[in-house]
Amino acid sequence: MKPNNQLALIVSYYLSRFDKDGYTSLGYSSFSHATDGIGNILGVKPNTIKNMRDEFDPHHDNTRIGWLRELRGSRLKVLRAFQETDENTILEIVKEILSNNDFKKTEEYKDIQILFDENRQALNKNASVFIVRGPTGKAAEQYFIEYFNKCAEPVQGNLNDARDFGGGYDFEIINTTGSYYIEVKGLSTSSGGILFTSKEWQIARQYKERYYLALVMNISNIPQIKFIQNPAEKLKAKKNIYPTIQLSWSVSQKDLDLHQS
Secondary structure, eight states: OHHHHHHHHHHHHHHHHHHHHHHTTTTSHHHHHHHHHHHHTOOOOOHHHHHHHHHHHHGGGSOOOOOSSSSOOOHHHHHHTTTTTTTHHHHHHHHHHHOOGGGGGSSHHHHHHHOTTHHHHHHHTTTTGOOHHHHHHHHHHHHHHHHHHHOOOEEEEEEEOOOTTTTSSSSEEEEEEEEEEEEEOOOSSOOOOEEEEEEHHHHHHHHGGEEEEEEEEOOHHHSSSEEESSSSHSOEEEEEETTTTEOOOOOOOHHTTTTTO
16 A cells, blocks of 8 residues: 555544544545545545545444445554544644655654554564553652652642543642642663653643653662653653554653753
């Protein structure tokens, strides 16, 4: 499949799954307006976009019947990869496909190509660098709780555990000035990169100065903690797209070092 058709297939999946909400979120007034615009951007015939969407329609809760036939391999890969992905994540991917003239030169494009690789055996080769294992994360969270109870940092207030809510942060601190949101990341040694989920990065962008990264380092030896307020503004994160598919935002050790207090 040609690269532009691969990208068109992902956009068509988005249009099928979210129907009117999908094309209006992209700034189009109608589906035909969307197929014309997207086809022009990607160099793909508008009717190709329509046909691709028709293939996905039977698998989504929209008003269209679509094509009642077995999905071909490339379509099935896209369906399986994106079916558990939230709307904001897919929308961000689609918007970048359509707005970035140099998208094919990006690492994100290389990640997407893996999705269509018949022989792919693993995810992005760099992904494992940023994966923090569960025990490390739990130890970091416990250290933060103990540190806060002793030092009341990064801000004073009542600490609430939000880890089970999936809100894009681990803890909330409430005081007379409002709420502050804390995301805890742990490193087993004194250096390394970290990974934000798409949800965490979205919430960090939303709450800005009220969002803190609590980075607990050297957990396996003598833990140390540092706080970075408004990490979405201060840290330079690289967006990663995995063939599962989900977004994450990775921050390198070098960038973290720049913000050592």
